[in-house]
Amino acid sequence: MFEDFMPYLRQHLPMLTAEQIELIRSASVVRKVRRKQRLLQAGEVCQYKMFVIRGLLRTYHITDAGHEYAMKFTAEHGFLTDPESYVHQTPSKLCIDALEPSDVLLWNHDDFENLRIAIPELNALSEHMITHSNIETQKRILLNISSTPEERYLNFMTTYPDIFRRVPLHMVASYLGVSRETLTRIRQGLLVAAKG
Incomplete structure (x- = not known):
């Protein structure tokens, strides 16, 4: 699966040497994730930088009342983490799960920070x-x-x-900060306006 990450590396870091690529490869962990499987649970410390090879992940918050608020959707060739928890190594307020069966590369906190030190180009990309x-x-x-x-x-x-096209409407509504009913009205209104 790391081979599927290579086009991204070649596009964004074309100057990497074979030795540097091998360093990145040796620090990466390949994970196949089932639909609805969680990669981060609120209350856990986020230990990983994640890269989506295939699939779709969702970052979200669950209130004490049980309401979900979608923060971000990450599809193929996207990185994600909970930056606050990852950087400060504190319990996360967020959850990350898979909306589709997904293939993900993971780098734990210490390994990724060591890679940033060893490979200045990777550090520059990370800052970007x-x-x-x-x-x-x-x-x-x-x-x-x-x-x-x-x-x-x-x-x-x-x-x-x-x-x-890949996210259920109730999650789109959550991302937009509206109820599903409001989103349905918006969609119907736009359809009527488009026809008229």
Whole structure:
């Protein structure tokens, strides 16, 4: 399965030597994940950086009342972790599970930090990914506080068309911060507007 990670490495880190690639390979753990299987449970310390080879993962929070709030969906060729828990090695407030059968590469905290030290190019890529993630989070917060539910729905459909087709509607509603009923009304309203 590591071979499926190689195109990503070649695209983003073309200057890596065979020795550096072998270091990354030797630190990685391959995991096949069943649909609905959890990779992180709230209360656990997030020990891994994860990369999705195949499949779809969801990061979400469950309130004390049992309500789920989708934070992020990560499909093929995406990295994910719970950054707060991973960096500070504190109990996570989030859960991560598979929405589809998935193949994932994992690097534990200590191994990945050692790789970042040993391979400056990987460290630079990691810093770039963190910056990109922060920018995406900022965009999402701005969208959530300054747009209508319809605008958020249309943005999600156009920004993540592949993910949109693979995620159940109640999870899309959770991601958008609306009820499933509200999302159904939005979808029906947009269909009527498109026909008229």
